[in-house]
Amino acid sequence: MDRSTAPGRGLLGLLALLIVLAYAVPYGLLRDIPSWQAAFLFWTLFGVAAVAVIIRLISGWRP
């Protein structure tokens, strides 16, 4: 694997994992919990994490 792109592949893997969790956790672990601290909090944290991972992913570009 090219050393310069290896961290990027890890971040892409992390983003893919986050996206799978965005379906699995609210519809699995947090199913039917009527609280702000359940799906709402999870999806908000998911959104922030996904944005952070994408920004980290593109910060390695050398324009």
Next chain:
Amino acid sequence: MTQGVLILLGVYALLGMAVAFSARRGLGEGAGEYYLAGRRAGGVLSALSYGATTYSAFMMVGLAGLTYAGGVGALGFELVYLAGLGLVAIFGPRFWLAGRAHGFITPAEMLSYRYDSPWVGGVMAVAACIFLIPYSAVQLMGIGYLLEAVTDGAVGFQSGILIGAGLALIWTLAAGLRSVLWTDALQVIVMLVTSLLAVGFIVAALGGPGDFLDTIATDHGEWLAVPGPGLFSLTTFIGLTLPWFFFSISNPQVSQRLFTTESLGAMRTMLAGFLILGLVYTLVSVVWGFSALALLPGLESADQATPALLASGAIPKGIAIVLVIGIVAAAVSTVDSIMLSLSALAGRDLYRPLARGGRHELLAGKLVMLLVTGLAIAFARLQLDLITILSVASSSGLLVTVPAIVGCFFWARGTATGALVSIIGAGVVVTLLQVTGSNPLGIPASVWGGALAVVLFVTASLLTRAPTARAEAFMQPVREGLARHRVL
């Protein structure tokens, strides 16, 4: 309220005109100048415009309505879309490098070159028109309904449509992408500021953030649960999110923007800026929907949540008026980008291959823009059910172009026949499923369409001869650029 809306609408229109026509300064000659702003768009301006183009009246009306009807699933749906912007981190630099190396103006033109057949781009251009003209018509209908409701009919439904279409057309014709970029920047600021103000006032009217959270949790706890009151079953959630996840590469009005930035650094700013803007706007729209639920439970139609909230008196009239302008701006800024993109596709991918030498391409594109506007107005005035269905089907309909776009960069074995069969075959099937409202085996139409497009693309490509020399000529500068810029 009527007078206030009319005055602010006038101010907004005049400001937009001033911005659009001042963008004409420095406008050069040719299609690249007109449709791509000379490939010199800055990062911040691109981020603002990308936000204005992506986020239509759907956010403060449709997404708020989805929250009102289905609860927290609406937040998950919109944030999965936002995570799909990770695709721009992969495809953005590839589009940009290919565009610079080969001079592409439209994504369809890129596919025509890569697959060595003008038919591929032509079919993609036709598909974009079939789905995006009704989508624009529905945006115009939204303006018509909203202005009619908040002005007590002083601005009728038909006049609202004409105002929206007129502004979008003038701001597009003024200087192409240059005027769209600058008016979009103005409009996204209006959208964000007005929605933040409105949500601030509505939450205050509910007794502050603490009381707002308590009211929802106590009186409407089911709306905080997944799957909630019924709208967001897992199947529906997958069916909605799948096409929207791929929106950033399937919809030409946004994927074309990947050709326009002045550098990869500017593209990085565009993406990062849009992500932050998107996160804020999504949360604001969802909180707005929950507020409508707390204040006005029991509305017959969830689409009425925003108009009813504006008319409820819960927020000061002045704030309601500026939010109306913000929603109009959201719709107009989406419609003008779609018009520009469809004009480029029609001129570049339909007219140019047919006309000898491609002369008068720009003129043909502008005439198509007038035609598209006329059709969108006509469709909006007719208020046909089919138009609404096609608009809803637009994200699923354009999803079928994704295998050909991915194959363009990642599968040298992909062929023109594969691309054509997948776009046409899966496109027809997904449209029929949407029009008839059928979900065979309980699986949503969008999932059928996406899966069928992949199968057709792979199968038909394997059965036909691949344009390997062309694929190599296409990819070589892209590969070199990716290594040079350290892009994954």
